[in-house]
Amino acid sequence: NVLVEDARTGLDVETLKKAILNNLFYVQGKYPEIATRNDYYMALAYTVRDRLLQRWVASVKQYLEGKHRIVSYLSAEYLLGPHLGNNLVNLGIYKEAEQALHEMGLNLDWLIEKEIEPGLGNGGLGRLAACYMDSLATLEVPAIGYGIRYQFGIFEQDIRDGWQVEDTDNWLRRGNPWEIARREISYDIKLGGYVQHYMDRDGKFRTIWTPDLIVKGVAYDTPIVGYKVNTTNTLRLWKSEAPNSFDFQSFNSGDYSNAVNQKIICENISKVLYPNDETRSGKVLRLQQQYFFVSCSLQDMIGIHLRQGERIEDFQTTFAVQLNDTHPAVAIAEMMRLLVDEYDLEWVDAWRVTTRTFAYTNHTLLPEALEKWDMELFASVLPRHLEIIQEINRRFLDEVTVRVYGDQEKISSLSIIGEGPRRYIKMANLACAGSFAINGVAALHTELLKQTVLKDWYALSPEKFSNKTNGVTPRRWMVLSNPKLTELISSKIGENWIKHLDELKNLEKFADDPEFLQQWMDVKLEMKTQLAQRIVNRTNIKVDPESIFDIQVKRIHEYKRQHLNILHVITLYNRIKQNPEAEIVPRTFVFAGKAAPGYKQAKLIIKLINSVGEIVNKDPDVKGRLKVVFYPNYNVTNAQKIYPAADLSEQISTAGKEASGTGNMKLSLNGALTIGTLDGANVEIRECVGEENFFLFGLTAEEVENTKSDGYNPFHFYENNPNLKLALDQISNGYFSHLDDTIFKDLINSLLYDDQFMVLADYQSYVDCQDQVAEAFKDKVKWARMSILNVARMGKFSSDRSIREYCDEIWKVKSVPVTLNG
Numbered sequence: 041n042v043l044v045e046d047a048r049t050g051l052d053v054e055t056l057k058k059a060i061l062n063n064l065f066y067v068q069g070k071y072p073e074i075a076t077r078n079d080y081y082m083a084l085a086y087t088v089r090d091r092l093l094q095r096w097v098a099s100v101k102q103y104l105e106g107k108h109r110i111v112s113y114l115s116a117e118y119l120l121g122p123h124l125g126n127n128l129v130n131l132g133i134y135k136e137a138e139q140a141l142h143e144m145g146l147n148l149d150w151l152i153e154k155e156i157e158p159g160l161g162n163g164g165l166g167r168l169a170a171c172y173m174d175s176l177a178t179l180e181v182p183a184i185g186y187g188i189r190y191q192f193g194i195f196e197q198d199i200r201d202g203w204q205v206e207d208t209d210n211w212l213r214r215g216n217p218w219e220i221a222r223r224e225i226s227y228d229i230k231l232g233g234y235v236q237h238y239m240d241r242d243g244k245f246r247t248i249w250t251p252d253l254i255v256k257g258v259a260y261d262t263p264i265v266g267y268k269v270n271t272t273n274t275l276r277l278w279k280s281e282a283p284n285s286f287d288f289q290s291f292n293s294g295d296y297s298n299a300v301n302q303k304i305i306c307e308n309i310s311k312v313l314y315p316n317d318e319t320r321s322g323k324v325l326r327l328q329q330q331y332f333f334v335s336c337s338l339q340d341m342i343g344i345h346l347r348q349g350e351r352i353e354d355f356q357t358t359f360a361v362q363l364n365d366t367h368p369a370v371a372i373a374e375m376m377r378l379l380v381d382e383y384d385l386e387w388v389d390a391w392r393v394t395t396r397t398f399a400y401t402n403h404t405l406l407p408e409a410l411e412k413w414d415m416e417l418f419a420s421v422l423p424r425h426l427e428i429i430q431e432i433n434r435r436f437l438d439e440v441t442v443r444v445y446g447d448q449e450k451i452s453s454l455s456i457i458g459e460g461p462r463r464y465i466k467m468a469n470l471a472c473a474g475s476f477a478i479n480g481v482a483a484l485h486t487e488l489l490k491q492t493v494l495k496d497w498y499a500l501s502p503e504k505f506s507n508k509t510n511g512v513t514p515r516r517w518m519v520l521s522n523p524k525l526t527e528l529i530s531s532k533i534g535e536n537w538i539k540h541l542d543e544l545k546n547l548e549k550f551a552d553d554p555e556f557l558q559q560w561m562d563v564k565l566e567m568k569t570q571l572a573q574r575i576v577n578r579t580n581i582k583v584d585p586e587s588i589f590d591i592q593v594k595r596i597h598e599y600k601r602q603h604l605n606i607l608h609v610i611t612l613y614n615r616i617k618q619n620p621e622a623e624i625v626p627r628t629f630v631f632a633g634k635a636a637p638g639y640k641q642a643k644l645i646i647k648l649i650n651s652v653g654e655i656v657n658k659d660p661d662v663k664g665r666l667k668v669v670f671y672p673n674y675n676v677t678n679a680q681k682i683y684p685a686a687d688l689s690e691q692i693s694t695a696g697k698e699a700s701g702t703g704n705m706k707l708s709l710n711g712a713l714t715i716g717t718l719d720g721a722n723v724e725i726r727e728c729v730g731e732e733n734f735f736l737f738g739l740t741a742e743e744v745e746n747t748k749s750d751g752y753n754p755f756h757f758y759e760n761n762p763n764l765k766l767a768l769d770q771i772s773n774g775y776f777s778h779l780d781d782t783i784f785k786d787l788i789n790s791l792l793y794d795d796q797f798m799v800l801a802d803y804q805s806y807v808d809c810q811d812q813v814a815e816a817f818k819d820k821v822k823w824a825r826m827s828i829l830n831v832a833r834m835g836k837f838s839s840d841r842s843i844r845e846y847c848d849e850i851w852k853v854k855s856v857p858v859t860l861n862g
């Protein structure tokens with residue numbers, strides 16, 4: 041076959057121009073004179089989509105023709121970020137599109153900024169899923185991502201009077217050119233009701249589950265193209281609807297309003313993303329969401345497997361299914377139900393298939409984030425699955441009892457069902473029991489998992505455990521978001537590093553090249569100037585691009601300790617107030633991040649940041665040397681603008697609490713130096729970049745635990761540290777809140793009398809370390825040199841490396857190169 045490029049596949053400037061006008065006419069029904077910015081955005085998006093579809097069809101065809109094991113990534117969240125720019129980068133036509141639009145009198149950035157990002161995730165876990173989809177495609181690995189097509193993603197954050205206010209995220213309001221509705225691909229999902237068992241004529245036990253609600257899941261597919269390869273995988277998100285038959289039943293019996301109600305109940309399931317990060321909600325709707333997408337996905341996979349002419353018993357040869365945390369862990373029970381109840385497998389055969397299919401990634405050590413379901417609630421939604429879980433547990437505990445010599449404590453810790461005033465289901469235990477592999481997301485995190493929350497599981501099956509340190513995609517987080525630095529790097533070492541991030545090490549030999557150092561500083565300053573412009577537009581705060589851009593952007597949480605950062609701000613401010621002539625290296629503190637709407641302390645921390653900013657930013661004694669900015673509505677779009685401008689990356693969580701972090705990687709890759717604790721992936725980042733290029737402070741995870749068991753008394757630190765005392769007293773007395781001495785009471789009390797996260801214990805070490813940062817920043821060239829070495833040594837943290845490890849060590853899958861028109 042000769043490949044003839046046409047108006048829908050050609051990648052040259054002329055063809056792109058024609059295609060954009062063509063789509064403007066035939067998709068938007070417009071011509072240039074009356075086209076709006078959105079019309080042009082859509083016309084360009086469809087032009088890009090046409091090119092994706094060609095590769096997508098070729099990929100699916102190739103996968104179906106051979107026998108390849110397919111990775112199935114199950115995740116309740118995908119925090120993709122805007123598609124347009126990323127797809128242009130991965131297709132290798134960014135420059136061409138820019139040129140085509142330029143010749144049409146348009147500007148690519150202006151259209152890229154028109155896109156509303158799909159915020160179908162809370163934070164780290166959802167963004168990791170998105171980076172992994174990019175790397176799977178780039179490594180040419182056959183993969184499907186399954187999830188939920190929430191009609192409303194993570195809420196939009198606005199700041200009013202210093203407080204967070206939430207607004208709904210209506211991301212679909214202008215349509216979504218990146219998805220294809222596959223209306224013909226749908227599954228019925230049962231919910232609630234009761235279960236009956238009987239013996240059929242052949243003497244076989246049968247189970248009937250009679251639900252009280254059936255919802256339909258409809259597939260919406262988004263193509264995910266790899267970087268400069270043809271491989272284009274599928275992200276399949278399920279939308280819940282009423283089954284076709286449903287309204288008719290009630291309508292015919294005359295109960296129209298009940299029919300409408302049923303429809304609304306069905307549609308509610310995929311209506312909105314739960315905005316809780318690291319806290320459980322335990323709500324019926326959340327369990328329904330989890331089961332809904334898991335059941336649709338498994339039915340879909342079984343269909344694909346059987347259509348390949350394979351036997352159901354060999355399911356695991358077609359799919360390796362990864363559970364992104366416990367959110368999809370009910371898949372283990374659902375797989376058993378499908379195999380035993382629907383496909384008539386014997387229990388032991390079904391269990392063999394199941395336990396060769398699933399692998400589980402844990403993303404948190406915080407006990408409050410481990411998912412548990414009240415048993416009665418669970419039974420009311422999934423009565424059959426409760427029976428199945430009880431049976432899994434019974435057989436499992438039988439086996440275990442022998443192995444732990446009847447040690448009751450171990451048995452109850454391993455049990456999938458927790459006992460107490462109310463019984464409950466422990467999803468992490470279900471995930472462990474049903475998976476052949478279990479992993480943590482950074483070396484320290486995996487070690488702590490083995491020693492603490494999953495200790496007994498590790499003792500039972502050490503061979504299941506491994507570490508897979510997280511990574512981030514350099515395509516979105518460098519090439520797309522930081523084109524200037526990308527170009528500078530490529531001018532020295534070529535472009536190979538974009539796919540082989542280890543090659544960044546070739547930059548080391550330029551770290552003393554004065555011209556390169558100057559160019560490096562120029563790029564950083566330009567990115568800081570651009571961010572300064574955005575900051576003044578959005579917040580009216582004027583910041584100095586020459587100052588240290590000291591950046592903490594992530595979800596707001598006590599364990600992440602944004603309040604430790606603000607205590608440092610107050611400390612610097614007090615130094616100026618005590619001695620206005622004191623030498624202070626100018627700094628801009630940038631905070632951004634959302635607080636879970638029901639998380640009082642986190643919302644108070646946002647208010648505190650804004651209150652301190654209000655005083656510091658306008659105090660004439662400060663002379664503009666300190667600025668505090670809270671940049672609203674942190675999301676992927678904003679992150680892409682913030683990372684390139686960072687000098688200093690704040691990774692200051694209490695040691696032992698942050699599973700990995702991935703923002704730490706993105707900031708460091710963009711040339712920021714890190715101030716951080718020995719937590720999560722910080723440990724490995726420091727090992728790679730060298731301790732001389734990392735600002736380390738604070739207690740270690742072990743010291744945190746020891747301090748606690750020795751009886752930690754935060755009040756002692758308050759009484760004995762005058763600067764700390766002054767800062768805390770100012771917050772309580774209303775110095776930053778128009779003399780209102782009530783608003784921050786809860787925050788201060790929790791610090792003085794409880795301080796779970798050791799803020800006061802780490803305060804002095806943090807301030808001292810920040811003084812070293814300021815000292816180091818005075819020598820701009822030396823700082824730039826550290827920054828270059830830092831970037832040169834970040835190769836390990838590509839999600840390509842992570843995915844390669846998952847492929848080789850867990851999924852046992854190989855790449856399948858895709859050819860066009862082959």
Ligand code: 26V
Nearest residue numbers: 164165314316318319403481698699700701702
């Ligand atoms: C829990 C829940 C509870 C129910 C409601 C919805 C919801 C959503 C998310 C979570 C837990 C999120 C756990 C999480 O995001 N962990 C983060 O995972 C990152 C990727 O591995 C890692 O870098 C971060 O350190 C870790 O906090």
